[in-house]
Amino acid sequence: MSSSPYNEMDSDGGRSRTHYLRYAEWLAAQSSDRLAQKRAEADAVFHRVGITFAVYGQEEGAERLIPFDIVPRIVPLEEWIRLESGLKQRVRALNAFIHDIYHEQQILKAGVIPAEQVLCNSQYRPEMQGVDVPGGIYAHIAGIDIVRDDAGEFRVLEDNLRVPSGVSYMLENRKMMMRLFPELFSVHRIAPIDHYPDVLLDNLRSVAPTGVADPTVVLLTAGAHNSAYFEHAFLAQQMGIELVEGQDLFVRDEAVFMRTTQGPQRVDVIYRRIDDDFLDPLVFRPDSMLGVPGLLTAYRAGRITIANAIGTGVADDKSIYPYVPDMIKFYLGQSAIIGNVHTWMLRRPDDREYVLAHLPELVVKEVHGAGGYGMLIGPAASKAEIEAFRHQIIATPERYIAQPTLALSTCPTFTDRGIIPRHIDLRPFVLSGRDVTIVPGGLTRVALREGSLVVNSSQGGGTKDTWVLET
C-alpha cells in the first residue's frame, strides 16, 4: 500500500468531517461499557429473531450471526447524489449490454469487446439468444460493490447481477440501530430505507408477462438449509408473497403453477434466489433437485418472468468488468460517473508480464470466483502462496485478473480494544423495473480483522448501518 487509507469519519488533521460532527460528539460522551452492553443486546436480539446464516457442512443449530457493528457509516447527501446517478447509469448500461448480447450483439460487431470474451464465457447462455424479456430488463436487482480509494474517490469494485444478497441485513441493521440508539435518530435526518420491499414488489410486478393484470409473484429459494435462507424468508414475508421451493412449482402447457391447498395456482413472476445452473434440470444441471423441470420452456414462451433473468452472469463476470466504462460510452454515450478499479487482464501478454513482476503488491482474482474465495492478496500472502499463484497464472492466464491493492477507506468500528478504524465497502441495491430506483445507502460491510481488506461474511466480515444524511 502506497499511502494511508481515506478515513470516512476523520479528516487528515484528525478532526471529524462535517457530516460526522454530531455523531462524533455523541460518541465521545458514551462509556465503553454502555457500548459493549448495546452490542451484546444486538447479538441477543439477532439470535432470538433468527437473523442468522447457516454454516455449510455443520451439524444442527449451526447458525451464525453476521457480526454487527454499532458505529454507523455516514454518507453525506452530495456524495450520495453522485453515487446514485453513477449507479443508475451503470446498471442501465449493463442491462442494455445483456439485451444486446442476447440479440444483435452490436457491441461485439463494433469491436468494443472481443467476441470470444463473451461468447466463450461459461456464463453466456445460448438458450437466451433471441428471447425477449419484459421491458428488456435482465438485472432487476443489482448489488454494486463500491469502495473508496486513498484519494477519497468512489470506485466500482464488482457488479453482482445474478442473485445478489445482503439487503435484509441493510434493513435489519437500521431497525437495530433505531432500537439501540433512538436518540441518534432525533438529531440526524437519516434517509429512510424501510420501503425497499414495497419498491421491490412494485418492480417485480411491473415486469410481469404482458397481458397479466394482477400478477402473482413468488420468491424461489433453495430451502431452509441455504446460507441466505433468512433473507429469502424475510423478503417474502415483507412483500407478502409466497416463499416457494422448486418442488412447490410445476410447469403445464408452458405455464408455471404452484401447488396450493386449493389446487394449482398460476405464477407470473419468479424472484429466484438460486443460480441459473439449478433452475431447470431439463436444460441445465440434470441433477438439480432445486429447480423446476420445464421452466425454461415456459420462460422462452414468455409465460413467466424470471428475476434476475437467466444469463446475467455474462455481464458481471470479472473478465467483462474492465469493459463496463466502454459499455456506458457505447450504449449511453456518456462517460462513467463512477470509475472502475484499474484492472490488468492476464490473458494480455503485456498485462501478464507486468503482473508477474509485481505479484507481492497486487490483488489477483479468479475470473469466476466469488465470496472472497480464490484470490491472492499480494501484500498479505506468503512467498509460497505467491509462487503457487504464479504457476496457476502461467498455466491458465485467462482465468485471472489483477488489481492494485486498494487502500479501502476505513470507518471507526467498535472492537474489544475500543473504537478502531477498519476497512469497509458499500453494496447499494439497484432496482430496475419501470424505472431505476435505489433506496438511499446500501449494505456497508466491514473487515473486522486488523489490517484485513476482505469484507465478505464468509471470511470474517461484519456489517454496519449506512446513513445517508438528508441535510
Added chain:
Amino acid sequence: MLSRTADHLYWMSRYIERAESLARLVDAHYRMSLLPHSADALAESLSATMTALHMEDAYRARFDAIEPRAVFEFVSLDRDYSGSIFSCLRAARENARAVRGSLTSELWVTLNSTWLDARSLAARRSPNADIGSFVEWVKERSHLIRGVSIGTMLRDEAFHFTRIGTFLERSDSTARILTAHQSDLVPGADASVVPDPYQWSVLLRALSAFEVYRRVYRDVITPVKVAQLLILRDDMPRSLLRCCKEVYSNIKSVSNEHSAETERRAGEMHAMLHFTRMEDIAATGLPTFLEQFLSRVRDLGDRIASDFLVPPAEA
C-alpha cells in the same frame, strides 16, 4: 396457500401440542413420585403410559428397568430419542423455520426463543436437574405459543391448519392417556374395586381436569364421571368430543374440491361422539372404543395429508 407451507404449519403445531402433552404426563408422574408409598403404582402407571405412547421399546433399548428418574429424563430431555420433548421442540422449530415467512414475527420469535432456551437448558443440565420446573416451563411456552398464534394470526388458511394440527394431536394424546388408564375407567366396573387414587390424580392432572372435575360434578371421583368428562363433555378443552369439534370446524374452513370425504369423516366422528352415551361406550367396551377412535384419528391424519398437504403429483 402452498401445500408445503400448510404441511409445515400443521406439523409445527402438532409437535408443540405433543411436547405439551408429554410435559403434562411427566409433570403428573413427577408429582406422584414425590408422594410417599406410591412406588409400585408409579412404576405401573409409567409403564402403561409408555406403552400407550409407543415409547417403551425405545426406552427398553437403553435402560433395563422402569426407573422414574430415568424415564423423566428420557422423555423430557433426550437429544437422540425422536419422541422426547426436546426433540418435539426441535421439530416444531424446524417446521416453523421452513415457513417463517408465513408466521407472524411474534409467533416466529416465540417459537425460536423457545428452542434456543430449550437447547441451553438441556446443555446446562446438571445430574439433579429439576425436571419439575423444566416440564412446567414447557407447558408455559406451549400456552404462550398458542396464545401468540391466536392473538396475532390472520384467520386464514394458515391459522386453520395450525388449529387442525393442534386438535388432531390433542385428540390422539387424550385417547392414549385414557388408554393407559382404561383399566381404572371401565364404566360399570365392579363397585367393590376401589380405583387407585394416585392413578386418578395422574390422569386428571395430566389433562388439566382435576379442578374442572370438582367444579363440574361437586362429587367424589367415580370412573364413569371421569370417562364422561374426558370423552363426552363438549366444554372440556381436552376431551375427545371437544377436539373433534375443533378439527371438524377447521377442516370445513379450508375445504377444497377433493376434500368432501375428509370433511364427511371428520363430521361423522364429531357426530358420533356428540350423540354417544356412556352406556354405548360400556356396551362396546372402553378399550375397543378407544382403539377405534385412535384408528379414525390416524385415518383423518392421512386424509388431511393427501387432500391438502402433500397433494399427488400433477402435470
